[in-house]
Amino acid sequence: MGMKFSICTVDRPLESTSPFPLRGSSYEECAAIAEVLGYDGIELQIQDPSLYEAKELRASLDRHGLRCSAVTTGLAYLFEGMSMVHPNEKIRLATVERLHRQLDLARELDSQILIGYLRGRKAPGQSDAEFEEILTDSVSRVLEYAEKIQTPMVMEQINRNDGDVFCSTERTMAFLEKFHSDLLLYNGDTYHMILEDHDVPAAIRRSLSKLVLFHVSDVGRQLPDDNHFDFHEAAAVLNEAGYDKWVSIEARPEPTSFIAARRGLKYLKEVFG
């Protein structure tokens, strides 16, 4: 059993700077294309799960022989200002509640939620310790529900330009490990690793105990082109470890969404397969 290949999809019009290569007016459309191209699964960007019928989504994916690699949550941060570390407690709790609903959706899809940007940014003057304390509280609240319904939550490292404190693989893994939960897992992302992890193969090895989703994305959120980063080396580490979970293309839809999706899978099969 090898790695499973997936692609980040979105069902609403976003500018091409957003690194979701496969676009459609619905996830049914995204799934139809992903099936023909040969993906194993798709990653869904879900701002508000109440706007989706979980059973319909599941049926759509089943119809196309696909799995959901993750229910990704960052649109609620980008478009609603939600944040797990928001200074306003009401907004923090609303964010936690939103993540509970995201977990419900992920459970219906036999999947997991992915938390990246939704963890939020440090407030001006806030120390790393204060940021961690607030985030720990929110993560604990979400994790409690995740364990109750036995659905994984996955957290992503985010580089220092786009996130705070938990930027490197080591720092993020240490944070996750303190919760001692098999349902709190890790999303490695080459885009962030290139900027934060001096030794990327070592960082991947460090993450293997919790790694369930690996985003493949080059400098500037471009498709890999072997000119900036050694993806072959990263793939070799995963293959040597017998990694058999998700590897997902997260890149800009350039020159078009369709071509990015096609080239992305070709690259994954050639280098990671």
Add this chain to the structure above:
Amino acid sequence: MNQKLTIGEPFLETRIIEDESAFSVKGPAILLNLDTVMNISVGSVFSDSAEESGTISKSTSVCRIFSLPPLQAAQICDTHISCKGKALLVIGADTLDLGDLTTIDCLRRIWKSNYELTHQESQRGKPYYKSPRTSIDNVSMNFVLVSEPGAPSGIHCKHAAPIRELHLQIVGEGCVDLLAEDDPSAVFASLPLASGSTHVPEWNTELVYPWHRYRSVTRSIFMAVEISE
């Protein structure tokens, strides 16, 4: 205004541009002037200032601006456009290979066949597949895939309301046939269409049309554009 439309996703990026003084276009694109009166300027908007600053000698300078007339189209690349009225920009035509069966399969899964849309028995098996249609003010448009060469659309001469109907060729080759009557053998003129082009107006001053039809020459994608009064 720069509005991204979703009708071409994931195959083609489509934008409506309006009242932009120096809109940057990176890479190849197809530009259609949707205005019925005003030209669009295409080219480097910086050439005049370069001349004024002395970096380009006026005696050796060349014209770097092209004026695209109303309701005409062009292929453009790595340039700027300046328009007061509306323009349509389509990006990605050069990336679609209609000889590739995976591409055709994907297009047919997302765009609906005429039969799926109309449930008319006469449309069963016709190789016409339409993207969703969208309207911006007085302009409505959708893409059409014709998955076989030499496949004509239905002959017609009337529209529900007075409109200017354009066929903008996106991929492959096609033509608009003009017919003396509602009879496929009555073609008296054909207006050829290559990628990035549209045809001269078929209509007269009262927006009355001769019998006409679109016909693919190769497998093709065109855009059906209707501009109402």
